[in-house]
Amino acid sequence: MSGSGYLELNGIASRYGATQVLKDINLSIRAGEFVALLGSSGCGKTTLLRTLAGFNAPSSGSVHIGARDITHLPPDKRGMALVFQSYALWPHMTVDENIAYGLKLKGVPRADIAAKVSAMQSLLGLQGLGGRKPQALSGGQRQRVALGRALVIDPEILLLDEPLSNLDARIRLTVRHELRALQQRLGITAIHVTHDREEAMVMADRIVILDAGRIAQQGRPEEVYNRPASPFVAAFMGAENLLKLDGFVVGDRFVLSPGAVHAAGGVPLDGRSLASGAVEARFRPEAARILATLDTATPEDGMTFRGEVLAVTYPGGHWRHVVRTGAHEILADAPRACQPGERVAVHVGADALFLFNLAEPASASSLPASRA
Numbered sequence: 388m389s390g391s392g393y394l395e396l397n398g399i400a401s402r403y404g405a406t407q408v409l410k411d412i413n414l415s416i417r418a419g420e421f422v423a424l425l426g427s428s429g430c431g432k433t434t435l436l437r438t439l440a441g442f443n444a445p446s447s448g449s450v451h452i453g454a455r456d457i458t459h460l461p462p463d464k465r466g467m468a469l470v471f472q473s474y475a476l477w478p479h480m481t482v483d484e485n486i487a488y489g490l491k492l493k494g495v496p497r498a499d500i501a502a503k504v505s506a507m508q509s510l511l512g513l514q515g516l517g518g519r520k521p522q523a524l525s526g527g528q529r530q531r532v533a534l535g536r537a538l539v540i541d542p543e544i545l546l547l548d549e550p551l552s553n554l555d556a557r558i559r560l561t562v563r564h565e566l567r568a569l570q571q572r573l574g575i576t577a578i579h580v581t582h583d584r585e586e587a588m589v590m591a592d593r594i595v596i597l598d599a600g601r602i603a604q605q606g607r608p609e610e611v612y613n614r615p616a617s618p619f620v621a622a623f624m625g626a627e628n629l630l631k632l633d634g635f636v637v638g639d640r641f642v643l644s645p646g647a648v649h650a651a652g653g654v655p656l657d658g659r660s661l662a663s664g665a666v667e668a669r670f671r672p673e674a675a676r677i678l679a680t681l682d683t684a685t686p687e688d689g690m691t692f693r694g695e696v697l698a699v700t701y702p703g704g705h706w707r708h709v710v711r712t713g714a715h716e717i718l719a720d721a722p723r724a725c726q727p728g729e730r731v732a733v734h735v736g737a738d739a740l741f742l743f744n745l746a747e748p749a750s751a752s753s754l755p756a757s758r759a
C-alpha cells in the first residue's frame with residue numbers, strides 16, 4: 388500500500404483483450420468520503436468501478452480496504468454494494484421483496500429482514516409502497532428502491548454507476564441532494580460515476596477526472612473548477628473558449644504580449660508553472676465581460692480583446708454572444724444583449740483565465756483555432 392486512505396488503489400491497469408482501458412490508476416479514498424469519477428464517454432469510469440466491485444480483474448495493481456488486500460476477492464466478499472443506472476430491480480418482485488433480496492441471500496432471519504426493510508423504507512421515504520411492483524413506481528421511487536436494496540446490507544462502500552441519469556431533470560436535482568444527505572447521515576464511503584460535471588460538483592467531496600484511462604486531475608470541486616491542471620481539465624470543466632497567445636515571465640507575473648486584436652495583459656503566476664513563450668488561454672463564457680465601449684481603458688490584469696458580435700441567444704439569466712475575434716469565435720455571456728454586427732471589447736479577469744504552455748510558439752497576431 389502506498390497511501391494512508393481507507394480504500395486504496397495502487398497502479399491499477401485494466402484491459403479488454405488487446406485494448407488497455409485503465410493505466411496506472413492511483414487513488415486513496417478516506418472513510419466516509421464521497422468521490423465522483425468524472426469523465427467523458429469511454430474514458431474508463433465504469434471499468435474502474437467494476438474493478439473496485441470485483442467484476443473486472445485488473446491486469447496489474449492492487450486494491451486495499453485498510454490493511455486488507457481485496458484485489459482478488461469475489462464481489463460478494465468485498466463489503467460493497469453497486470447501484471446501476473438501470474436500477475436492475477427484479478420486475479416480478481414487490482418493493483419489499485426487492486429490498487429484502489440481499490438479506491435473504493445472506494440467510495438473515497425473517498423477522499430481522501422485515502425490520503430492516505421497514506427501516507430502509509422509512510429512511511428513503513418509501514413507506515406505503517412495499518406491496519407495489521417496480522413498474523408501478525416513478526423513476527425516482529425506483530431509484531430509491533435500488534438504493535434501499537444496496538444500503539440494506541450495510542455495505543462499507545457504496546458504488547454508484549450513473550444512478551441518476553435515467554431520471555428527468557427536476558427529479559434528478561432532488562435525488563442528488565437526497566443521496567448526498569443520506570450518504571453523510573450513514574457515514575458511508577461512496578464512489579459515484581458520472582459524466583455530468585454539475586452533478587459531480589454538487590455531490591462530491593472530491594472529483595477525480597479521468598481522461599483516456601488515466602487520472603487527469605483530482606481535488607475538491609472548487610480546486611478542479613478554479614485551478615484546472617491541464618487544457619483537457621479546463622475544457623472539461625467548461626472553459627471551452629480557446630485563444631493562443633504569446634507571453635513572458637516577468638518576476639511573479641506572466642505578461643501577455645499585445646497582438647492584432649488583443650491588448651497587453653497579464654496574470655499573477657501564483658503557483659502556475661508557466662514558461663515564456665506560446666500559451667493556450669482558456670476561459671468560460673461567463674468569465675468573459677463585454678466592455679461598455681471600445682475606448683474603455685483596458686485593464687492590465689487578465690486579457691482584453693476586440694471582436695464583432697456574430698449572434699446572440701438567451702439561454703436564461705444572461706445573453707450569450709458568439710464573438711469573432713481575429714479568425715476565431717468565442718462565447719461571451721453578458722447581462723444585456725449586444726446586436727449582431729456590433730464591435731465590442733471583451734475582458735477576461737486574471738482569476739478566470741487559465742494559461743498553459745504550448746509546445747510551439749503562436750503568432751501574436753493569429754488568434755486561435757478555437758471552437759469546433
Ligand SMILES: Nc1ncnc2c1ncn2[C@@H]1O[C@H](COP(=O)(O)OP(=O)(O)OP(=O)(O)O)[C@@H](O)[C@H]1O
Nearest residue numbers: 403406408426427428429430431432433434435582
Ligand atoms: N466488455 C468489454 N469489452 C471490450 N471493450 C470494452 C468492454 N467494456 C468496455 N469496453 C471499452 O472500454 C472503454 C472504457 O469503457 P467504460 O465503460 O469503462 O467507459 P465509461 O467512461 O464508463 O463510458 P460511459 O460514460 O460511456 O459509460 C471503452 O472504449 C469501451 O468501449
